[in-house]
Amino acid sequence: MPKTASDLPESLAARMGALRLMAHVLRDGRMLGDGASGLEGPAAARALRLAGLTLRHMGRADALLAQRLDRQPAARTRDILRLALVEIFEDGAAPHGVVNDAVAMTRQSPKSVKQAGLVNAVLRALSGPEGRAEWDALPPPALPPWLRKPLAKAWGQDRLRAIEAAHLVSPPLDLTPKPDAQILPEGARLPTGSLRLAGGQVSALPGYEAGAWWVQDAGAAIPARLLGDVAGLRVLDLCAAPGGKTMQLAAAGADVTSLDLSEGRLRRLRENLTRTGLSTEIVVADALEWTPEAPFDAVLLDAPCTATGTIRRHPDLPHLREARDVEALTMLQYKLIDRALTFLRPGGRLVYCTCSLLPVEGEHQVTAALKRHPDLAAEAPDPAEFGLPPEAASPHGLRLLPDLWAERGGIDGFYMALLRRPE
Structure with missing residues (x-):
């Protein structure tokens, strides 16, 4: 595999950049805009957009994965699966290319290389019509309990659910x-x-x-x-x-x-x-x-x-x-x-x-x-x-x-x- 972002196909480079940005947020506790994707120009913009889109729909991706996985995979592998599902179902990307790049990303790290087969199998099983139907039926991700509880008290359950639904829509x-x-x-x-x-x-x-x-x-x-x-x-x-x-x-x-x-x-x-x-x-x-x-x-x-x-x-x-x-x-x-x-x-x-x-x-x-x-x-x-x-x-x-x-x-x-x- 190529070792530098400039040697990678643009789609794979952007997806790897998105993966790095997600790690900055989920593991390093940094704002999305403060992280470094390692990219420039259109690829950097695409990486930022994909990372934000995945974080927006991450709860739905986790719910779908929970139905297919007996146990949680490594953090990096889980992020690859989340990114791939969101890109397929929300960004309209072609499943074949997304799955291939997801497997390639899994193989690039010693921590996840042994899970390449798992990633391939799970994504191919979910990327068809049945997976699409399950995805569309999922409710908006719930806000964290520390925020959800006072909002429900202040505005009521119906308004809370409307707020959570509003968070799923990419803003104009x-x-x-x-x-x-x-x-x-x-x-x-x-x-x-x-x-x-x-x-x-x-x-x-x-x-x-x-x-x-x-x-x-x-x-x-x-x-x-x-x-x-x-x-x-x-x-x-x-x-x-x-x-x-x-x-x-x-x-x-x-x-x-x-x-x-x-x-x-x-x-x-x-x-x-x-x-x-x-x-x-x-x-x-x-x-x-x-x-x-x-x-x-x-x-x-x-x-x-x-x-x-x-x-x-x-x-x-x-x-x-x-x-x-x-x-x-x-x-x-x-x-x-x-x-x-x-x-x-x-x-x-x-x-x-x-x-x-x-x-x-x-x-x-x-x-x-x-x-x-x-x-x-x-x-x-x-x-x-x-x-x-x-x-x-x-x-x-x-x-x-x-x-x-x-x-x-x-x-x-x-x-x-x-x-x-x-x-």
Whole structure:
């Protein structure tokens, strides 16, 4: 067998790259986008797509394999089987080529070479019409228990199942246009104002070079709009990277300060600001220790959270988060809300939001903040004003769940609220 990725057929190289990315997530505990496939160009893109697709449907692959295997094979062999089944049943790949490459990958490692016959037999047995029927009958994979239990309590079993079904659908591409954008790709305008596309290479889309838009889920584009007209106001974007909300505020005419703890994450913001021709003051600092020279008219706090509302875009998240993460994050959110309030002038406004499905990171945080600060007022928005259905109304704010607009391709889970300091 060839030993370097450049010597391999493109299909086999991409599948091996996907296998490496899956191992980064499942064994090394790293985000999918942080892993290295060992590839470049189209093969790297295909490897990333296949790894994400497999992680999205991994529960279904495991359920199908459990009916055929008496015992679990080695981890690498199990990943090869998962990848092959998902590529056949969800990506529409020709079974013959997938099976051949799966066997070849099994033979490449001393840890799995003896299981090549098993891989060949299982995949050939499952890749026919009977296997297809079994696959199609499988329910969506269940979320991990630490997440499933509080979601069932908060939203009910029916809504939980709808959320899990929404996570199976590969999300579309959402763009936020600049108000004066002249060149835009063809897509559907959502009621929220975002532009939704089926997909495509981002840098090749019309308006990219002109900086007419940026990639931002429709749900993530709403919190900045809660602040209303910000033209001429001093606005602080806390935890700003990667910068979608910063660009919204700057494009609306605000004098924006963008603060984030990570210089690495801010690099992407700097690149997007250059491309879009927008400008902000960028500060690399810990929000809990930094002090501004003067108070702000408004603060937007997109607080660090479990990011469980973005599982539809990041199918690796259920494999990386744990119940113990929630407590540490909720304590940080608590502190950040109190700190953000000190940055506001009298009468100033704070938008608090998290891309989490858990009320403890959303509704509960705002309810607790109102109790800690009796003079603080919550201004509950009307969902219709932001193009949302009545069901998006939630205590003190707006609540988005991934099954919202299922017929349009869904939306990221978010909670957001607008708070005002007294004059």
